[in-house]
Amino acid sequence: MEYAGLSEYEAKVYLSLIGLGSSRARKLSINCKVPRTKVYGTLKKLIEYGLVIEIPGVPKCFTPISPLNAFGSTVKRNLNKALDFSQILESLTDTHETSMKEASPQQKTLWYIDSDDDIIGKFHEIVSQAKETLEVVASADGLTLFFNSAPNLLDQMQNIGVDVRIFSPLDPKANPLARELSYLFDVRKVDISSPLLFVDSDHKSFILAKVTDINGDDPLEAAVFSDDENLLSILHLITSSLMNGQDSGAAPKIEMRT
Structure with missing residues (x-):
């Protein structure tokens, strides 16, 4: 989850919710081994990120957003960046090979x-x-x-x-x-x-x-x-x-x- 920019606690809580489907904070704390004092603050950040939804009630319950909905746009954006970079790299490589053929002195293998x-x-x-x-x-x-x-x-x-x-x-x-x-x-x-x-x-x-x-x-x-x-x-x-x-x-x- 580091590619999504999540901290260790955030990743543990989110992945735990994915496995549980929905959960209260206490059960979630036990399941993901994140201290209960840290769980609420972590859940609040995940809600701000749009990765978790709070279900009204007493006590509060939390459910995760689908990973596809949560990270699909991020993956697509990164894939596009990777494709763009690949094209740039290919162009630079062609330019380098052409210039090296014409450059002097040239390195030879002996x-x-x-x-x-x-x-x-x-x-x-x-x-x-x-x-x-x-x-x-x-x-x-x-x-x-x-x-x-x-x-x-x-x-x-x-x-x-x-x-x-x-x-x-x-x-x-x-x-x-x-x-x-x-x-x-x-x-x-x-x-x-x-x-x-x-x-x-x-x-x-x-x-x-x-x-x-x-x-x-x-x-x-x-x-x-x-x-x-x-x-x-x-x-x-x-x-x-x-x-x-x-x-x-x-x-x-x-x-x-x-």
Whole structure:
């Protein structure tokens, strides 16, 4: 009854009268556990609110007004207010979404995981989601770690039609792992001085990790991943520059501070 603006005593007396139908003050006091000294004052207020009617007689008797008649208009008024507020909220939400699309700078979602999480498992997950292209950019240790963690994963992806490209400092002419991979995939030697492992899956999601000791318990220190299109378009510049550098005969290079 707090929504109707009634006090605790007023609510107890009114609800008790609803249950009794009509009652004298003494019986009402016992039934609703409101002190008899407070009942008359409470009933007087309920009569003023239009919730209770006093039946003439000795002793006095009291009967409640139907809840529908008593609160129907209040409920209707509040429902109308709620509907109006809902429409206002919807309009504000649309305006906010429109303005945020045009605002700058914009907030983007980038997820971070550390060595306590299964980072290499997240790499396998994102690789497995690819339908068209996979681009792997890795340091020597990063590529070795990735290949050893799932030797057949890239084969499986190629078998379903995924175009796999690998960029690393390992030379297919001199390194056994790079040579083996080059028999199946597009493997390109580039200059990568930072210990990293990066995978771009269909240009729809990516994961980037920092490689530490591949022989240790936690070979990947931390990683970030996202499926935000704007972030992906920027990071795609990495592999684009590598490919362009190869095509022009330049020496593609990736160097990041770690």
